[in-house]
Amino acid sequence: MTRRAPPPLPRRRLTVLDMALFGLVAAAVVFVAWRVNSVLVYNWDWSRVLGFVARVDDDTGQWVSNLLLQGLFTTIRLAFWGTILAAIIGLVMGYWRTCDTLALRIISRAYVELIRNIPPLVFIFIFYFFISSQLFPALGLDSIDRDSPWVDNVFFRFAFGEPALFTNFLSGLICLALFEAAYITEIVRAGIQSIDRGQWEAGRAIGLSRGNLLRDIIFPQAVRKILPPLAGQFITLIKDSAIISLISVQELTFLATEVAATTGKTFETWILVAGMYFAICYLFAFVFARLERRAGRARR
């Protein structure tokens, strides 16, 4: 006997309430647009702002990126390296939060509490001063030769941007990563602690060393569990990277401020910039959601 196919589920429909809500939102948008147009008498002009995205080079006659696009690239670089750096710091600190060594627990706890209880801006001002005036000179990073082939090559430019701005970029990156990693630390700690005690015990019972136990058993399971909050924190990192503009890292927000001041086209500039941030964050969330689904499928 073959069984019947399941009956189709009822389709989800828009109700009157849904329509009313949409109508309300649309009315609000129209009202704001009308205010801007008739009351503010705002002169929309996208062409000047778009010219700061890309322009035709006078000498070569080719399209080249202008300030806003350069800022976008710097922000993407910040997001990329910042995510990696923050993930590494967060993983180590998150593990320290849970490990048996008291000193490591205290250090990681102090780190988290310190950062969580200071406004990001204040932290970044202090840390920027420390990094750029103390740490980099101590490491000799402030005197790297910008023209050496190690630095002045296409790969370096692709990965880190202009060699001349490298130390500036790096200090912003470290500030950002240190700040976000405190939150990742707490996510990682929660992930590790959510793993059943039986997993530790089973690993120890078959004679795994602590390192192997963490690497083979605990971290892989913890990472799968924390993927959603981790994605959220990475997106927060991208958005928070705008703060770095205040220590003169030439990322999207910093350059947009300049463009808005030069052109006087505040709305156009910031709407465009908002669109750029939205695109990066949304793309990131999309990629992460796919990753999550993949990780989920591997368990089935």
Add this chain to the structure above:
Amino acid sequence: MTPSPLVEISGLCKWYDDFSALHDINLRVAEGEKVVICGPSGSGKSTLIRCINQLEAHQLGTIRVAGQEVRPGMKGIEAIRREVGMVFQGFNLFPHKTVLDNLTLGPIRNRGMDRSAARKLAMDYLAKVRIAEQADKYPPQLSGGQQQRVAIARALCMQPRMMLFDEPTSALDPEMIAGVLDVMEGLARDGMTMIVVTHEMGFARRVADRVVFMDEGEIVETAPPEQFFNAPRTDRAKLFLGQLLAH
């Protein structure tokens, strides 16, 4: 002189904070011997066997496994643990690894075995617990009984000198229990040294050389199974067996 026992516990005391979980435990288990531990819930059975491979640290007394003393926080505990397989009530398989990878992890990491040798060994043990066809599945896809047999195979893959079982059938549906007990009886016939915490009286009668009865952190009575189940000497054991049979 009798050969030195595989496990030798003397004067063992264990506290959780100031709660005394084990008090003055003395127990010797010879190579090849099968000991069943029973007793009411909370009497310290799990704590006792978990001290043997140091999943719990004891405060007083000595524990020797194959002649070597086991101390809390000692270096090289991994070398002792590979001689002492353990099976848990809740299976504790690694859910993110296939059945086969659950089995090969220990031999590869602890024994330094190469991957293909470990796989071959694992397949042998999976065949032994009659579950070889599930090698590439993930543990959550298996029934409880299958999972527990995988857990037994995982412990055996370390080629231990003895096995500890902590209520291996308590979390199983009734129809799954026989399969697991069968595997354990086969292991006993092959001469494995076993310490089994269980309330399966049939298993204890068929397999055990001795039954150890615990209550409130102490060993109250030790006897061969027939004697223990038919004519317990202590009132506490009588009370316990009465409750067990009432179920």
